[in-house]
Amino acid sequence: MTQETSSEKKTELESQPRSLKRSNSHLDIKGVAQIKRQYIIENVIRPAIDDDEMEGNVNNNPKYESLSKRGQNKNRDLRQPHETIRLCSSLIDPDNLNRKCKFGAENCRNTHDIDFYLKSKEKEIEGACPVFEAIGYCPAGLKCRWLSSHFNFETKTLVKDLEKYEKTSKTDKEINCLEGEIKYKLQKKNYKFEKSEQFIPYLNILTKNNNIINKTTKEDKEKNKNKKIDKENENNENENKDEKNENNENENEKAENTKQKYYEYVEPPFLPCEKKKLDYNNKKILSPLTTVGNLPFRRLLKKLYDVDITYSEMALALPLIQGSNSEWALPKAHISEYPGFGVQIATAKHWEACKASEAISKLLTSVSEINLNCGCPIDLLYRAGAGSALMDQPSRLIRILKGMNACSDEIPITVKIRMGVRDNKPTAIPLVKRLINETDVKVITLHGRSRQQRYTKESNWDYIAEVGKVVEEMNLAKMEDKELRDDSKVFFVGNGDVYNYEDYYNNQAREGVDSVMIARGGLIKPWIFEEIDKRQHIDKSSSERLEILKEYSKLALEHWGSDEYGVGLSRRFLCEFISFFHRYIPVGILERLPSKLNERPPNWRGRDEMETLLGSSDYKDWIKISEMFLGPANKDFQFQPKHKSSAYDTKE
Template sequence: MASSTLPPGTAPIKPEFLISVQPRDVPDDDAAEGSTSHVNGRPNAAPSAEGAEEGTKRLSGAQRKKLAKEERKKHRGANKGRRFQKVRDEVELCFRLAGGKDCEFGSECRYTHDVSAYLAAKPRDIHFPSSDDLSSDPPFVRLPDVEMSEEGAETTNSLDPTTTCPVFQRTGECRHGLKCRFLGSHVKRKDNGELELVVDEDKKARVAAAETEVNFIDADTLRKIRTKKYPHPIADAYLKEIQNAAADEKKAESTPEAATEAVTVNGSEIEAQPSGSAAAATKTEEDHSQDDTPDVPLRFVEKKRLHWSGKTYLAPLTTVGNLPFRRLCVDYGADITCGEMGLAMSFLQGSKEEWSLVRRHPSESIFGMQIAGSKPQLLVPAAEIIGRECAGNLDFVDVNCGCPIDLVYKTGSGSALLDAAGRLGKIIVGMNKALGDIPVTVKLRTGVKDGKNTAHKLMPRLAPEWGASAITLHGRTRQQRYTKLADWDYIKQCVEAVRAREADEHLPPVPIFGGGDCFSAEDYWHKMESYGVDGVMIGRGALIKPWIFTEIKERREWDISSRERLDLVRKYAEYGLNHFGSDTAGVNTTRRYLCEALSFQYRYVPIGLLEQWPPRINDRAPAFRGRDELETLLASPDSRDWVKISEMFLGPAPESWTFTPKHKSNAYGSEEGQG
């Protein structure tokens, strides 16, 4: 069977690996978003027999489609079908006691201090395999003998001295102490029979700088932000400045004789003093010359330049683009990483979850965070706090002008800013002032509506007028969302528009990255050589195959083996445990995000199975078998198999734990979260 017999848009898999020539069904986006547009739980199903008996009229296909569309619109963005609850220990041990410390609350502590009772109820330690324990043959992970050692039997039935704690192995100490699900690797029995935690002081000191995450915001700081007691004088001064400018402009419209002249300084408009009698009256009314003012902010020309040409850039990705995933991509060659999009409003509300998005691992050599908001009053104060709290550990702050989802767009944020150039300009100028020497970058789409691209008008203004230090253009409109191919010819047109203005005004060039559909080394270098960009931001390509950065660096298509891919999963689990924790809650949070990652990675079709190279990101795979059983398992679209894979590294999933895939983001032709 030749690939020519396959339906158009189907991955050209060699006949000997095909199970069916029909492409797999696209996952149901509506179900993932919690829509109620399904009858009897099935998409586009006909009314039930019961419904017919009740007098329900059978609907035509067009009518059903219209109803489904109305329901989708009603529930869009709600994601009601996805609920993730923390899984906790059956008996909860005091975390202070678990870490070998005294609890100041004593008998009034809400958690148990009975270590024996806790260990008796605690499930057996999880065995975390090494790379050498992996195989492409079932059961894929080699486990040690289940019989416990004499030492383990003497201690407690929950301990497994043969296991390895990924946190202890990396850092020389496990912060979860007795609550660790890999406890047997870092505990010993004292002479009095009690357990004592082991700490490798040499390793702890040696690896501290290389393994300790930065940009950790403490509870006291979050409380100050939440209660509006955290000062942001630069933002306050700037917001007052633009408020006064707006008031003066309004006054000038009603009284032309009091009009002011605007001058441009460093790309921002500053109102000059009124002339004549109006100026004299202003000076007489109030003199602020001796007032305290914030330090003079850096001018744009003093900002540190971003030398990003030719570097690989991992896109900011909602949900999946967390710190463990970014670490994985860095291992495979990503040079620039950016945290998940955070909302300015949530930063100003002191949200612990939002502030966790700025966390950085030392392996991320160039790291930035992305922020979304609708107006200067939100973004500028948030930027000032971020700049102060993350000083020295943040290389850039990216303004999201591309997120297409309704939840963001309807607040005036994300891609809504594409049609609000004046407001966007004030935002970028203010953030530049507030962030000091931290550069501000901008990520945008080609426009809001199909057929009405506007980026070629907006992009030439970003750097010279407002001070953007780098630009990324995703080659789709907001209306396209994640469908259709990216328009790289238009990206080239926009690059040329920016370069023309830079040449006319003798300005230094800013880095410009394009984005959309890059899925192979050949495609990456073709885009680099043909469209004038300094680099290509990679989103979906990295989600499906994180090793794409290795392919790009080595200019080859990597026919990665199933065992190498399983080792990648093991490494993700290791990074997840180090970030989220090795206790019960951390293990299952890691499991959740590992399954999220697998919900993309299953879409990879090994290039050794293809008749034609390079692979294309929008080709849909028919059902196929791999070259070995592990390769077949890794290609399974069944989320139960993703959970099964997680259990190889994180132990059995608790009965109370479930995983609902984020269908909108793992559907073919989608790119959820990449604004």
């Protein structure tokens, strides 16, 4: 059989689907990471990894039917199993005599027999309890999977290092934890939103007024299209138009009167210069990240790499004001994150935004800013008019931001947007002008893609720089205006495809860009913030990367607990983390630097077995890695990868 020429190989590669190409290190193929030849495993196909919700077959090729549907596993079951036999919470710590079961031993659904419970527990995990080692006490008590390391079976008492526990309880604690009584009031609709209830009527009138204007404008356009209208009808229509304009003026006057009434009977909103000061000059910023941007992950980056600014996962405004336990868990933070911690919310209604902002400002003690998400491309939010849908409704967006600013007390309001909704139709520049002129937002973050693009194209930093220039010019104009001089500047942050220190500094040097926000780059390569500090590409060995995962596991157990349920949650979120973390291609096996965020490698082997395992795209290997820190996975443990391509085994 004759040997193929280089040009024939190249032609064959280019004819294959992008996700199935086999790269040779001497060929520079767009979208394919260039790996040294000795690390490439030939004739093996690595499933493509999608970053969004796009679906479709891999070229409808029967050979690859097992990889056919790409995109997200939207219907994955994330529930974790509980213990079959549960111990009553009043007996978790046998030493705590003050904690009694309110149902009584006979009526309680859970067991009060400690010996019976201990015999029924799953086999213990070997080693010392990570939570006890960290804080000197394990809140999971008898439910802990590492119970033997801090329990005296003879005296049936928990071992406690009270001196260490008292010390760590002050310096190593979670903040923004809402009391149960307040949640109960929210759930029963007994909580009074004083500022919101006064300001919402004013916004309601603005909404009604805007609807009248839009209706009038639409009618005017229809009239212009009709060229056969007689003069008499035209005069009548003009009278109707005048009447509508008069009504419009009355509505405006009513709105101003309502606003005046608001200022007379309620303490006026904080002026921009009276709110908390924000500094976004040359900061290391971790983007709000759904699912993976949880408290343990943010704490990990704060602890290892001293990130300057972090955000909560996106919380929906309506469940917040309804007192949802799961939603109020999202604004929780570690004490190390504040100051510099922002809470991100999403909503399509101004009354929800007002009440959510008021609740956050009054009920949470450690919040630096409230961020409105206007960039989320998820269909569920978009169809509800929230997220990136707000970019097509600037008047509604401005009302929402006005309401948030009026009801958030001293906490400043910030906003995150995209280039626009549709591809090749960017709308960020006119929107940013209105935001600066008509609202009091203190930071505008722009993601350099449209909603329609998702992650199919590289982030457009040239357009981000254009918007940055507009913001800079408007800031200078404010400084020249004596009446507006008291307002602090509006910071502008760029976001998208930052994967190394070169990307960071090159983009930050663009005109008008104050800082650069990092999202997926921080998930795939958390030490990107270390690279930024040292201004160099860092080649982390497999053992160093394994230590990062180990540290995350410890922080996860501290947050979710070391009992059966907590270990299951920690394992699930560790696997979610690895679903991005495994995409890192070691610097030492790359043929050229820097690699790009969206480049995919051919199937490769690492410099040692552990490096190969850490780079596996098979979710079963992710569970195997989790067992190194969290013990063997329970037989009932379930994990479905977010992306369908990772739900298939990678076989050599």
